[in-house]
Amino acid sequence: MRAISPPxxxxxxxxxxxxxxxxDRSANEKNGANHSRRARSGTRRCGDRGVPIAAKxxxxxxxxxxxxxxIGTPSMRLIIGNKNYSSxxxxxxxxxRHLEIPFEEERIALFEPGYKDRILARSPAGKVPVLIxxxxxxxxxxxxxxxxxxxxxxxxxxxxxxxxxxLARSYSAEMHSGFPELRTxxxxxxxxxxxxxxxxxxxAADIARICQIWRECVRRCGGPFLFGAFGLVDxxxxxxxxxxxxxxxxxEAELAAYVDRIWNLPAMxxxxxxxxxxTEILAEDEPYR
Numbered sequence: 001m002r003a004i005s006p007p008x009x010x011x012x013x014x015x016x017x018x019x020x021x022x023x024d025r026s027a028n029e030k031n032g033a034n035h036s037r038r039a040r041s042g043t044r045r046c047g048d049r050g051v052p053i054a055a056k057x058x059x060x061x062x063x064x065x066x067x068x069x070x071i072g073t074p075s076m077r078l079i080i081g082n083k084n085y086s087s088x089x090x091x092x093x094x095x096x097r098h099l100e101i102p103f104e105e106e107r108i109a110l111f112e113p114g115y116k117d118r119i120l121a122r123s124p125a126g127k128v129p130v131l132i133x134x135x136x137x138x139x140x141x142x143x144x145x146x147x148x149x150x151x152x153x154x155x156x157x158x159x160x161x162x163x164x165x166x167l168a169r170s171y172s173a174e175m176h177s178g179f180p181e182l183r184t185x186x187x188x189x190x191x192x193x194x195x196x197x198x199x200x201x202x203x204a205a206d207i208a209r210i211c212q213i214w215r216e217c218v219r220r221c222g223g224p225f226l227f228g229a230f231g232l233v234d235x236x237x238x239x240x241x242x243x244x245x246x247x248x249x250x251x252e253a254e255l256a257a258y259v260d261r262i263w264n265l266p267a268m269x270x271x272x273x274x275x276x277x278x279t280e281i282l283a284e285d286e287p288y289r
Contacts, residue, residue, distance in 0.1 A: 074102040079130040084275040087188040087239035091141035092129040097267035182206040190275040195248040
């Protein structure tokens with residue numbers, strides 16, 4: 001068992017990018033290119049999904065690639081709250097940014113004057129996150145994730161195997177509706193460190209169950225994420241990974257490594273940098289301040 005701590009400083013914020021179109025290619029050319037990429041990087045299969053063998057595949061090289069251009073008018077807009085505190089916003093934002101799907105971000109500082117009216121103008125639920133995709137408005141992190149998986153099936157946000165999809169949905173739903181003690185006593189707070197705080201017996205039970213889920217998934221598919229490649233279920237548990245760092249929860253090596261991989265995703269580094277730059281203090285999410 002070891003206490004996990006954030007490895008290194010977060011990257012600075014980067015602009016929104018998307019690949020420059022490279023022109024039409026035949027299906028055979030595309031398949032050949034995909035095969036060559038797999039051969040170079042080394043992949044294995046988990047539920048019929050290609051999975052990078054090493055976490056080295058998740059580096060920062062793509063942040064500065066010349067074949068990326070600034071997006072002028074993305075077709076989707078995501079309304080989120082404070083990046084330091086809003087775990088539900090992170091769950092919707094992370095798959096979009098990790099997969100480099102173009103979108104426009106609108107941040108509404110929670111509990112500031114007029115914040116509720118601004119959110120209600122975009123969603124009848126009056127909560128963040130909200131995804132506006134053309135004429136379609138989707139609210140709630142889980143619904144947004146399902147919408148993205150339906151809209152971009154080629155991105156692999158769900159496992160390919162039917163049994164694995166069912167498990168991933170179950171684990172995501174459990175995160176969505178469960179672990180109330182963890183949420184209450186260990187709220188997400190990316191820029192702070194509170195070692196050992198909030199560790200009630202009920203919280204310890206929540207932590208044990210989460211560790212059981214992660215352990216089963218990593219051992220079933222071999223990592224680097226819960227079902228091999230990064231998916232919606234990883235986005236659902238990403239705020240928990242940040243909590244385990246904030247409150248320095250001791251984890252066995254394979255689970256600590258999973259937390260480190262989530263923490264060091266380029267998209268996650270971008271979120272962390274933005275959270276560190278925020279100045280708002282939300283008293284209800286600062287029980288130990």
